[in-house]
Amino acid sequence: MDKVLIFDIWADYAHFKKYYTTTSPLSFSIPPKTTLYGIIGAILGLDKKDYLNYFQKGECRIGIRIKEPIKKTRINLNLINTKTAKMMSRIDNRTQIRTEFLKDAKYRIYFTHKNNDIYSKLKEYLQNHKSVYSISLGLSENLANFEFVGEYNCEKVVNNQEWEELVTVLRVDDDYLTKGDIDFSQTDREYFSDKVALEMKSDREVIDYGQVVFERNGKSIKARPKRYYRVEIGENIVLL
Structure with a gap:
């Protein structure tokens, strides 16, 4: 029997920049696992230069649950070239970037x-x-708060063949589940998919990207994963 820590984290605004965008920054709908490494490292006070040494592949497992509906908005940000600006009061050239933010973002972390x-x-x-x-949730300006939910036992289920309701983001992978193992027939669900960073070496080289599926409003997903965890509070989760 394993144990899992559960806590909520939220902010008025969040931005998790998509790695393939430049002049019009878009945001992931969920914090990538590697971003959560940084958040947890900040809570613990780990040095930003070497905190990733504590989160190498296979060391840490994290589940992500959407607690508030995903809402996106665009805000214009004025960016400056800090290398050429000598005095903040005499900045002549600014670049305005229309940036995508998540509004009222809240997640439950396992x-x-x-x-x-x-x-x-x-x-x-x-x-x-x-x-x-x-x-913060993504950018330093997006200051966040957190609340401890509790520590609970969880049981790992392997070689699963049954349909289950899962509350976390799911990874679509031959080792976990295929899209054919997700029930898309529920008409009150809004499913989305994205490709996010899951593992990163200590030099910040991403070594694992994963395709994930989530329900925009935070509702459970009926699926048939090959393995998952049953938490004693009655939740079925997938740990990435």
Whole structure:
């Protein structure tokens, strides 16, 4: 029986820049797993230069649940060239970029880690609502808050053949499930798919991208994953 830490994180605005955009930055609808590494590292006070050493592939598993409907808006940002600007009060050239933001973003995070020190320290900090560094959802301006939900037992289910209701984002992969293993017949669901970064080396080279499926309003997804986890509070989740 494994244990999982569950906490909510939210902000008025969020922006998780898509890696393939330039002049018109678009945002992922969910925080990529690698972004959550940075958020958890900020809570724990890990140095930004080496925090990824604690989150190498196979060390950490994370589940992501959408808690508020995904709403997107566009805001114009004035960007400046900080290399050529000598005085902030005398900046003549600005570049205005129309940027996509998520409005009223809120997610539930399911966290487990092989390193007991990291796991126990995060549990302590979440329980005491303590964070060494300020946390944000994507950009430093998007300051975020968090709340500890609890620590729960979870049971791993393997070689599954049954249809289940899952509350987290799902990965579409031959090792997890195919699109044929998702029930798209439910008319009250809005499904979306995206490709996000899942694992990153300590030098910030992304070594694993994954196709994920989510329901825009945070409703459960009926699917038949090859493996998933049953949390003792009655939730079925997939850990990425």
